Amino acid sequence: VTTPRIAIDAMGGDGGVRVTVAGVALARRRHQGLRFTLFGHEGQILEALKNHPNLSQAAEIVHTDQVVAATDKPSQALRQSRNSSMGLAIQAVKSGEAGAAVSAGNTGALMAMAKLALRTLPGIDRPALAAFLPTLGDNDVVMLDLGANTECDARNLVQFAIMGAAYARIILDLETPRVRLLNIGTEELKGTDQIRDAAAVLRGMTGLPLRFDGFIEGDKIGSGEADVIVAEGFAGNIALKTAEGTARFVTDVLRRAFTSSIRSKAGFLLSKPALQLLKVHLDPNNHNGAVFLGLNGAVVKSHGGADEKGIANAVHVAARLVEEDLSARIAEDLSRVGSIKSEELVAK
């Protein structure tokens, strides 16, 4: 076995090459065995690497001047950006040079290029974007799809459930993840046809390493009652962003409260170490690294605004996917339920 290698789109994030390279260097400390290929402007990358000799030893640079802009449409990126830092990083996964790619660039372009280059796994109609959210329970929850597919049918949702469970088993180290479908009520009659149909199929499945627990509502996402939450991309994206926005809203109101008087400022100073807990829990950088599940290869999307620690987290996610061979595990689960799935879904 050769040393696992991760392809990095060095030009993607809002923080530029410096932040990306610093983040990769941070991740490298945690995963000493990894090697990296950094795609992007060679001069800028070399400059950024000066501060990180530990990474320099483990990294190759592949120069390109082309960058996918945040404003590029996916169709535009597909036509024009094969040789961009993002496009080359994906190509490295396709050719097998790298086990996974990480990019903090344009999500739509990354999705479109990854899908075209890597193709979906046998038995998967569409890939899904999955990420971890914090909970009050013992572990984070995997949520998917977060916006890769605006509309989904029952078959897509069932496939997302299987992929999400495989992902949770690897990253959360759970034997039988508890899976739920995001819905507007918990009674069997609630929701759209596709959600009810997907629930019926999942209830009937046996022999899978997951437990289907029915529906979950938006207010229970962080409750710890589920390990995997499956949604169509529209609702999943709305839920993810609403959660982010609300957390920011509450901490903003809190900040105003703490600075409203000298007395409360003093209280804030006293409570500061404890309040770190809140910050750690809510910092999106600690949950950075969304994964496109269902492709022949691992592609991790970092938040555009991620800092060093956030980038390092996204690289860590990629490293785990390579170590555990996620695509093979998903393919294995799919083959195990292949016959059940087809029968049940054709009946719809």
Next chain:
Amino acid sequence: VTTPRIAIDAMGGDGGVRVTVAGVALARRRHQGLRFTLFGHEGQILEALKNHPNLSQAAEIVHTDQVVAATDKPSQALRQSRNSSMGLAIQAVKSGEAGAAVSAGNTGALMAMAKLALRTLPGIDRPALAAFLPTLGDNDVVMLDLGANTECDARNLVQFAIMGAAYARIILDLETPRVRLLNIGTEELKGTDQIRDAAAVLRGMTGLPLRFDGFIEGDKIGSGEADVIVAEGFAGNIALKTAEGTARFVTDVLRRAFTSSIRSKAGFLLSKPALQLLKVHLDPNNHNGAVFLGLNGAVVKSHGGADEKGIANAVHVAARLVEEDLSARIAEDLSRVGSIKSEELVAK
């Protein structure tokens, strides 16, 4: 003009008759001119009224033993519960005895019964459930639909925009509310066909007392950038509940932080007056009272778990709707855009 009267389903909430009656009594202090009809178990209502002589003077009781259960399906309630406390309260609005009804009972049943008894306004295909959410801006934001309609077409969404704007003008006292459609991106190409079609119609409308500002994402709901946010019921419900759940999540983590050490407990005590601000901002009771818009009559849904203050808020919302004659104002706006609406939407 006769004294405005509000019909109260006294049996609806989780807190029982006592909490409902106490809440109505609280609201009555703010609206001295109002009269009330309390529908429900006479003995229990009389018992609860003993503590509230100010309300006793302004209230009539209509006895019924029938109550819609939280577990009743809407179809069941429609068949069996015409003479329940909820059903009679709605009938009082239909007959004109009351200007509005307030219930903290089963949402699906309330919606179904209100729709059947009151019918939709001319030009409205479906009613929508609307409520206020807190923002960091100068005023709350009206959000609709919150789950009355699982799936919506472009025509529904345009009607929701007009109804939501009329509601915002009345309750928020705004001349030209800023209206946005909830979507998974802000570019014109994002989202489902029905959302893009609705946006096209709203962009083309003139002469309406609202300003259409395009799309808004889930993380900006509380930003104060919009006065009215329009969503299909599925996504609207997911967003509302995710916001509620996240706010509770953050305050839970905060509570744990504050009780984690003696030092942080002391900090908490010092900051307590300031933290009240957060509590007031986030307490769902301060935003209680969702309205079914688009019916020939006003029906207000209180949260099942609302306390006295929450019930009082829902009654206050009902009072404002009666004072300002919401249904007439929506009908007026609809007639003003009638021709534009039909042409544009038929073209789709």
